[in-house]
Amino acid sequence: xxxxxxxxxxxxxxxxxxxxxxxxxxxxxxxxxxxxxxxxxxxxxxxxxxxxxxxxxxxxxxxxxxxxxxxxxxxxxxxxxxxxxxxxxxxxxxxxxxx
Numbered sequence: 448x449x450x451x452x453x454x455x456x457x458x459x460x461x462x463x464x465x466x467x468x469x470x471x472x473x474x475x476x477x478x479x480x481x482x483x484x485x486x487x488x489x490x491x492x493x494x495x496x497x498x499x500x501x502x503x504x505x506x507x508x509x510x511x512x513x514x515x516x517x518x519x520x521x522x523x524x525x526x527x528x529x530x531x532x533x534x535x536x537x538x539x540x541x542x543x544x545x546x
Contacts, residue, residue, distance in 0.1 A: 450504075452476045454483040456490075464491040469501040472509030481512035488519045499524045500546045510535050517541040 453469040466487040472480050488495050497513075497520050499505070505528060513520070517540040524532055529545040532538055 450475050452480065454480065456483075456487050459496070463493065463496060465496045465498055467498040467501065471504035472502065472512075473504065473506045474508040477506075477508035477512050480509060484512060484516060484520075488516050491519070495520045497522050499528055501525075502528060505531065510537070513537060514540075 450473050451470040452472055455467045455469075457465050457467065459465055464487060466484060468480065484495075484497065487497075495516075500523055502525070510531075513522070514537070517537065521542045521544070522532060522537065523544045523546050526545050529538075529543060532543045537543060
C-alpha cells in the first residue's frame with residue numbers, strides 16, 4: 448500500500464520554482480518523489496527550492512533521493528525534520544532552512 452504524498456510545483460513571486468511535498472515519503476513513494484524532484488530541477492533556471500515544511504515523515508529512501516541534487520536545491524524543513532537532515536549530512540552539502 449502506498450503512503451500518501453502530494454507533490455506540487457509553483458513559482459515564488461520572484462519567479463523561482465518551488466517543489467512542495469505534503470504527507471510522507473517512504474520506500475513506497477520515494478521513486479515518485481525522485482521523479483518529481485528531477486523534473487523540477489531540470490525545469491528550474493536556477494536553484495530549486497524544495498519545501499518540506501508539510502512533510503510528516505521522511506525515511507532513508509526519501510533522503511537518498513535528495514543527495515544527487517545537492518548542488519541544485521535548497522531545502523526548507525519543519526523544525527522537526529531539520530535535525531534529521533542535519534544528522535543525515537545534507538545540511539553540510541546544501542542550504543537547509545528551518546521554517
